[in-house]
Amino acid sequence: MKQSNIQFDNTGKLRHFLTIEDLPKQTLIDILDTAENFSTVGTQTVKKVPLLRGKTIVNLFFEASTRTRTTFELAAKRLSADVLNININTSSTSKGESLLDMLRNFEAMHSDMFVVRHNQSGAAHFIAAHVAPHISVINAGDGSHAHPTQGMLDMFTIRRHKKEFHNLSVAIVGDIMHSRVARSQIHALNRLGVPEVRVVGPHTLIPRDAHALGVHVYHDLREGLKGVDVVIMLRLQRERMSGAMLPSEAEYFSQYGLTEEKLRLAKPDAIVMHPGPINRGVEIESSVADGSQSVILEQVTNGIAVRMAIMSITLGRKQEN
Amino acid sequence: MKIAITNGHVIDPRNQVNQRCDIFIQDKTIIAIEHAPEGFKADKIIDADKLIVSPGFVDLCARLREPGHEHKGTILSETRAAVASGVTSLCMPPDTIPVLDTPAVVELIHQRNEEAGYCRVYTLAALTRGLEGQYLSEMAHLKDAGCIGVSNVMHCIPKPQVLRHAMEYAASVDMTVFLHPQDEGLANHGCAHEGIVSTRLGLVGVPEAAETQAVANFLMLVEQTGARVHFCHLSTARAVQMIGRAKYDGLDLTADVAAHQLHLTEMDIGYFNSQCHVQPPLRTQRDCEALRDAVASSQIEAICSDHQPHDVDAKLAPFAATEPGISSIETLLPLSLRLVNDGLLNMTELVDRLSTTPAEILGINAGHLGVGAMADVAIFDPTQHWILKSENLISAGKNTPFENWEFQGKVMKTLCDGKLVYDASSTA
Numbered sequence: 179m180k181q182s183n184i185q186f187d188n189t190g191k192l193r194h195f196l197t198i199e200d201l202p203k204q205t206l207i208d209i210l211d212t213a214e215n216f217s218t219v220g221t222q223t224v225k226k227v228p229l230l231r232g233k234t235i236v237n238l239f240f241e242a243s244t245r246t247r248t249t250f251e252l253a254a255k256r257l258s259a260d261v262l263n264i265n266i267n268t269s270s271t272s273k274g275e276s277l278l279d280m281l282r283n284f285e286a287m288h289s290d291m292f293v294v295r296h297n298q299s300g301a302a303h304f305i306a307a308h309v310a311p312h313i314s315v316i317n318a319g320d321g322s323h324a325h326p327t328q329g330m331l332d333m334f335t336i337r338r339h340k341k342e343f344h345n346l347s348v349a350i351v352g353d354i355m356h357s358r359v360a361r362s363q364i365h366a367l368n369r370l371g372v373p374e375v376r377v378v379g380p381h382t383l384i385p386r387d388a389h390a391l392g393v394h395v396y397h398d399l400r401e402g403l404k405g406v407d408v409v410i411m412l413r414l415q416r417e418r419m420s421g422a423m424l425p426s427e428a429e430y431f432s433q434y435g436l437t438e439e440k441l442r443l444a445k446p447d448a449i450v451m452h453p454g455p456i457n458r459g460v461e462i463e464s465s466v467a468d469g470s471q472s473v474i475l476e477q478v479t480n481g482i483a484v485r486m487a488i489m490s491i492t493l494g495r496k497q498e499n
Numbered sequence: 500m501k502i503a504i505t506n507g508h509v510i511d512p513r514n515q516v517n518q519r520c521d522i523f524i525q526d527k528t529i530i531a532i533e534h535a536p537e538g539f540k541a542d543k544i545i546d547a548d549k550l551i552v553s554p555g556f557v558d559l560c561a562r563l564r565e566p567g568h569e570h571k572g573t574i575l576s577e578t579r580a581a582v583a584s585g586v587t588s589l590c591m592p593p594d595t596i597p598v599l600d601t602p603a604v605v606e607l608i609h610q611r612n613e614e615a616g617y618c619r620v621y622t623l624a625a626l627t628r629g630l631e632g633q634y635l636s637e638m639a640h641l642k643d644a645g646c647i648g649v650s651n652v653m654h655c656i657p658k659p660q661v662l663r664h665a666m667e668y669a670a671s672v673d674m675t676v677f678l679h680p681q682d683e684g685l686a687n688h689g690c691a692h693e694g695i696v697s698t699r700l701g702l703v704g705v706p707e708a709a710e711t712q713a714v715a716n717f718l719m720l721v722e723q724t725g726a727r728v729h730f731c732h733l734s735t736a737r738a739v740q741m742i743g744r745a746k747y748d749g750l751d752l753t754a755d756v757a758a759h760q761l762h763l764t765e766m767d768i769g770y771f772n773s774q775c776h777v778q779p780p781l782r783t784q785r786d787c788e789a790l791r792d793a794v795a796s797s798q799i800e801a802i803c804s805d806h807q808p809h810d811v812d813a814k815l816a817p818f819a820a821t822e823p824g825i826s827s828i829e830t831l832l833p834l835s836l837r838l839v840n841d842g843l844l845n846m847t848e849l850v851d852r853l854s855t856t857p858a859e860i861l862g863i864n865a866g867h868l869g870v871g872a873m874a875d876v877a878i879f880d881p882t883q884h885w886i887l888k889s890e891n892l893i894s895a896g897k898n899t900p901f902e903n904w905e906f907q908g909k910v911m912k913t914l915c916d917g918k919l920v921y922d923a924s925s926t927a
Contacts, residue, residue: 276816
């Protein structure tokens with residue numbers, strides 16, 4: 179059997195960042211604190227620190243992405259690393275070269291880090307288990323399994339607004355079943371000590387064993403929103419209609435769409451989050467998405483600092499104060 | 500050639516032998532037990548002191564990968580692994596390439612196996628042409644060519660009417676239908692049990708209902724058609740219960756379980772261990788315990804290997820993209836012996852589940868050591884400890900989740916058709 183926690187190297191240092199599930203609380207706090215230090219880099223006239231100068235980071239995107247890929251790219255560039263963006267059409271790889279063969283090629287180019295997005299759950303673990311020992315792997319989303327950098331940037335955003343985690347109540351609304359973002363958020367919230375994590379959605383979009391993740395399950399949005407400090411809306415994919423999991427977008431919006439009226443059930447100072455890209459009028463009303471409680475664009479900004487933190491920690495160099 | 504197997508502890512459930520005694524073989528047949536026939540002079544004496552002498556094992560499901568997937572295994576390589584595990588008869592499902600739906604394929608397999616010369620290979624014919632679930636296969640012709648049953652393996656038959664007719668027709672040519680109960684629609688191309696682990700890992704789950712719905716469906720058709728059926732590789736507690744109930748109500752059914760299902764659960768997947776990717780998937784602890792109890796009570800009559808050797812690449816990909824299956828014929832006996840050590844089975848029941856009953860299910864003359872029986876014998880040491888290293892597997896497939904497991908029990912010698920086909924002391 180392979181060692182289960184391959185995220186740490188022999189000396190106990192974080193080498194890969196694949197999932198939040200088995201990381202200790204202190205590691206998460208370190209990432210958030212480091213990100214806090216990096217958050218000013220983007221506001222300086224020279225938006226660069228030389229921490230990763232001479233390092234080569236390869237963004238391996240087997241699945242389309244704009245936001246995640248560009249924020250990873252920006253994060254790497256602000257750390258002065260050289261960045262290579264590779265967009266790979268999965269259908270063409272399945273015909274010829276295997277995933278492993280492709281990795282060997284990038285290894286041979288003396289890369290230091292792979293940032294990987296793939297449509298298969300477990301792809302990042304698979305790659306981490308097979309790369310050369312000097313390479314770090316960052317999971318930028320694998321199937322429905324994990325999107326840990328998104329999870330961490332969400333924690334960063336929550337901490338900025340709420341300061342502490344131990345007294346919070348958080349509702350995650352939408353397609354939990356297929357959401358790697360939700361899984362990473364749930365693990366992070368639990369590990370950081372949030373006492374009440376709720377998931378809200380219809381039975382078809384919530385796994386039967388969701389409770390095993392450490393959440394309370396709600397099927398009624400109004401009930402689920404009552405008294406929460408944070409509302410996280412998830413993106414709804416069109417495939418859920420063709421897969422007969424939902425009847426229509428309109429019905430989904432009426433049942434699970436976040437409106438101003440429903441938001442009033444949450445605490446008055448509740449924040450509204452969304453990993454993007456948003457479907458206005460499907461999971462969220464425009465007036466809420468653009469409203470005063472929305473922190474959706476902040477999440478994007480914070481994503482750069484958090485990814486800088488994770489890249490610099492896994493490549494072994496923390497930002498000194 | 501005259502062989503005497505002396506001083507061994509003979510276990511033969513059919514003839515109720517469970518004692519230390521000698522066995523005398525002439526050519527291909529057992530000619531005497533306990534007392535040598537007058538004037539018998541052995542050409543070869545096998546001393547089985549402290550060893551168990553059992554009828555050779557009968558494996559209800561082993562894929563040999565030939566024809567079609569020779570890069571994963573061949574009839575030669577896999578039957579050699581079989582006899583090293585005490586298996587002297589095995590049954591291969593029809594999902595070869597080309598599909599086993601014409602006598603030519605059956606003939607090819609038998610011819611290759613004759614050249615290999617290790618063990619007996621039986622074949623199941625495709626229930627529908629090309630396993631496509633549309634048209635009936637030529638079952639009578641295939642039976643004449645040597646097939647001993649029919650199966651559509653895990654391929655679905657979209658129209659219930661086709662399934663009904665296939666079962667009826669199988670009954671009229673007197674062939675057992677081997678059913679793999681998994682509803683393709685409900686299984687939804689899943690790769691793990693729908694439960695805690697699939698939820699954690701974000702893997703598409705195969706719900707319990709994929710199996711129970713298929714079982715319910717099949718049971719109704721058995722009642723209606725009078726077909727003789729065998730349920731392959733059960734994985735859920737609920738399916739065991741349903742089949743038990745149907746037997747109680749008078750249906751004549753049998754069922755088997757793959758040995759790994761008695762020892763692994765969904766938890767063993769850990770972080771995407773592709774060696775635990777199997778179909779039907781590993782289920783919960785509760786299911787595993789129910790399967791073990793069912794084997795103990797003979798509600799499930801047989802344990803099989805569900806041997807599926809793979810090339811290395813087949814398991815080198817993200818979990819769902821890997822090919823399911825375990826190279827498992829060499830762990831069939833040691834995993835089953837664990838049930839003896841756990842107090843679930845005694846040695847006679849073990850031999851019954853691995854040899855006597857599976858032979859009856861296949862309707863073949865094997866699985867016993869009476870006078871006049873074919874000289875298919877497994878001689879094993881039930882106490883010898885060893886540690887599994889995949890590189891030491893004899894099978895061409897090194898894919899196993901049991902790497903570094905400590906086992907007790909090793910096959911020392913295997914005779915098939917009166918011929919010594921495996922001898923641990925000479926290959927070590």
